[in-house]
Amino acid sequence: MLTDDLRKILEVEVVPAVGCTEPVAIALTAAAAMHAAGGVLRRMEIVTGVGVFKNARAVGIPGTDGVGIELAAALGAAIARPEAGMELLALVTPDVVQTANDILREAEVRSEVDLDRAGVYIRCWVETSEAQAAAETIDRHNNVRVVSVNGAELPAAGCAGGGRRPALRPMGSFRQMVDAIWGAPADSFTFMIDRTLKNLELAEYGLATGTGMGIGKCPDLPQGTTASLTAAACDARMSGVQRPVCTCAGSGNQGISATVPVLSEARARGASDEVTGRCLALSCLVTLYIKEYLGLLSPVCGCAVAAGAGSAAGLVMLGDGGPDACEDAASTVLATLAGMLCDGGKVGCAMKVWAAVSTAEEAARLALAGCRIPAGNGVVKTGIDETLRVLERVAREGMGSLDRALVAAMCG
The missing domain is CATH 3.30.1330 (60s Ribosomal Protein L30; Chain: A;)
Structure with a gap:
C-alpha cells in the first residue's frame, strides 16, 4: 500500500x-x-x-x-x-x-x-x-x-458529490496496511490533527454542558477518563448540538470514537504532531478497513466493532507498541464487542461509545503487555483478516434480517 x-x-x-x-x-x-x-x-x-x-x-x-x-x-x-x-x-x-x-x-x-x-x-x-x-x-x-x-x-450526475474512493481490502491485508502506516514518511499524516480536533472540542463541550442524556452532569462519573470524554461528545451530537464533527466511514460517532481517545491520550503524553497524526491515521484506517467487511450501515454497532478496534490499535501505537500488538488489540475488541447491536441513532449511543472506548483501552493495555485472545476462542482466528471474514459471514448470513426485525419491533 x-x-x-x-x-x-x-x-x-x-x-x-x-x-x-x-x-x-x-x-x-x-x-x-x-x-x-x-x-x-x-x-x-x-x-x-x-x-x-x-x-x-x-x-x-x-x-x-x-x-x-x-x-x-x-x-x-x-x-x-x-x-x-x-x-x-x-x-x-x-x-x-x-x-x-x-x-x-x-x-x-x-x-x-x-x-x-x-x-x-x-x-x-x-x-x-x-x-x-x-x-x-x-x-x-x-x-x-x-x-x-x-x-x-435525468442522467446520473452527482449533485453534492458521492465521496467515492478505492477500497482498502484489494490493496492488501490488515498487516500490510499497518506496516504501510508505520513506514510512511514523517509528517505524512499530521493533517489529521487539525481535521479531527473538532471532535475533541465537542467532547469537552459535552462534558461541560451535560447535553443529551447528561453524561457531563453525572457526579460520580470519572470525568477525566478517555471513555467518559468520548461518550460526552457522542451524547452532545446525538442530542442535536449544532456543531461539526469529523466523520469516519460515513458516521460521526465512529469518527468521534476513532479520534477522541487518541487525541486525548496524545495530549496527556505530550506526543509530537508526527506521532499523533500517525496514530490517528492508523485508528481511522483500521475503522475503515473493518467497515469494508461489515458494511457502511449494518446491524452491528460500528462504534464498538470498527472504531473501537481502530482506537485500540491507535492507542497501542501511541504506547510504543509494534504492529503485532496493534493487531492483537484490534482483534481483542472484535472478539469482545462483535455482538453489540446497532438499534438506531439516539443519545443512548453514548453508553455504547463508552463501552467501546473502555474496551479499547483495556485491549491496548493487554496487547502492550503481550496478552491476546488466542486463536480458536470463538470467532478469533490466527490472523485478524480471517477473524473479519468470519464476522463478515456472520453479519451476512446470520444477521441479514436483523435490521428488519429491529425496525418492526421498534415500530410495533
Whole structure:
C-alpha cells in the first residue's frame, strides 16, 4: 500500500458533518429535490431503507428541539441548498425552523420505510407550485442526485458529490496496511490533527454542558477518563448540538470514537504532531478497513466493532507498541464487542461509545503487555483478516434480517 493512497482515502472519509449523518442525508436529498423543482412545496414523499430509518427516527436534529424523518426532510426542503453537503444543517436558523414547521403543517408530507432496502438509501419526491422532482441518495450519505424533473429521467450526475474512493481490502491485508502506516514518511499524516480536533472540542463541550442524556452532569462519573470524554461528545451530537464533527466511514460517532481517545491520550503524553497524526491515521484506517467487511450501515454497532478496534490499535501505537500488538488489540475488541447491536441513532449511543472506548483501552493495555485472545476462542482466528471474514459471514448470513426485525419491533 502506498502512503499517497492512504492519504487520499482519509481525505475522502474523514470529513466534517453537522448532525447525525442519516437525518443530514435525508435533509440533503430533500434539498436536492426542492432545488430542482423550485416554487412552493405542496407534497413531499420520503422513502428510506431500514438502516437510514432506524438511525434517523429518534436522534436530535441540529438547530431544533425535535427529532424525526419528516422534520429532517422539511428542513432540507426549506433550505434547498444541496451544495452545502453534509454540513447542510449548519444552515438551520430559527427562520428555517419556522419554515419547516409551516411545511409540516400546510403541505402533505409522508414517509415510509422500505424493509427490503439495506445500506444507505433515501428517495424524496416533491410536488411544488412549479414542478415535480425526485432525488435519491444511494450507497453513501452524500451521494445524492436528482433523478427526475416533471417525470423526465435525468442522467446520473452527482449533485453534492458521492465521496467515492478505492477500497482498502484489494490493496492488501490488515498487516500490510499497518506496516504501510508505520513506514510512511514523517509528517505524512499530521493533517489529521487539525481535521479531527473538532471532535475533541465537542467532547469537552459535552462534558461541560451535560447535553443529551447528561453524561457531563453525572457526579460520580470519572470525568477525566478517555471513555467518559468520548461518550460526552457522542451524547452532545446525538442530542442535536449544532456543531461539526469529523466523520469516519460515513458516521460521526465512529469518527468521534476513532479520534477522541487518541487525541486525548496524545495530549496527556505530550506526543509530537508526527506521532499523533500517525496514530490517528492508523485508528481511522483500521475503522475503515473493518467497515469494508461489515458494511457502511449494518446491524452491528460500528462504534464498538470498527472504531473501537481502530482506537485500540491507535492507542497501542501511541504506547510504543509494534504492529503485532496493534493487531492483537484490534482483534481483542472484535472478539469482545462483535455482538453489540446497532438499534438506531439516539443519545443512548453514548453508553455504547463508552463501552467501546473502555474496551479499547483495556485491549491496548493487554496487547502492550503481550496478552491476546488466542486463536480458536470463538470467532478469533490466527490472523485478524480471517477473524473479519468470519464476522463478515456472520453479519451476512446470520444477521441479514436483523435490521428488519429491529425496525418492526421498534415500530410495533
